[in-house]
Amino acid sequence: MRVQDDRRDEAGLLAAAGRGDRRAARALVDRLGPRLMGFVLRMTGGDRAAAEDIVQEAFLRLWARSGDWDADGAAGLGTWLGRVAANLAIDRSRRRRDAPLDQAPPIADPAPGGEGRMQQAARHDAVYTALASLPERQRQAVVLRHIEGYANPEIAAMMGIGVEAVESLTARGKRGLAALLRPRQEEL
């Protein structure tokens, strides 16, 4: 029920935002924006300017649908935004084959809380850096499969490739990550 309540709550905010309620629009941006930005940064290998373009376009498309959003439909707003953003990121990579791969995304400062938290922050940093160094399509496949939890057929549809190609990309991506992270396995 909680999920359904959240969805109705978000749909109510979206409808209000469409009617010009700035506080509702801001509430939705604050609720959905940071997770979306994290996801898009992982998809773009840490390119913040590209990520902001994609997040902005995804929200523009959401606002445009504010008058006819189906609160009881299959997808919640966050899921819908994630799919739109994933497709935009994949479209962008098709247009820009020369995307830089060596930029690690900014990581939020770890909250104080001891050595465990610091180690986790170091681990996230290392995984982000390794992800950013993968070829773009391998990175996208690994992010969609192992971080966002999409099924292979869904990823195949998003990326416009076959399921076997998705399996190959994720396998090669994981091998690449393992090779990059193995030397630091003990400390992480």
Place this chain on the structure above:
Amino acid sequence: MDPDRELLDRELEQWLAELRDEPVPLEPDFAARLAASAPAARRSGRRRIEWMPLGAMPIGAALAGLAVGLSNPALIRDVAPWDAAADAEIYTTFAAEWDDLGGGSE
């Protein structure tokens, strides 16, 4: 598979899963701009279409598109051509609302 590699594979999946839902804060100005763009985008209800000049389109594709459009009016009703006036309204309204928020000129 050797045990070390198997262990790393398991750890790797766990490390990747840890990144799920990890938020990255939006820049305050960017968040304000996103929120301010809502009313104008809703009013326009625009759908972005990148129109290719007919001259750059293979003639077969152009004719096929025309035939599909003429035989299925419902298809083209939903993807009206890019509307410069609607986009101008978005950006004019957005600029005014952005100024209201104290955002200044870009």
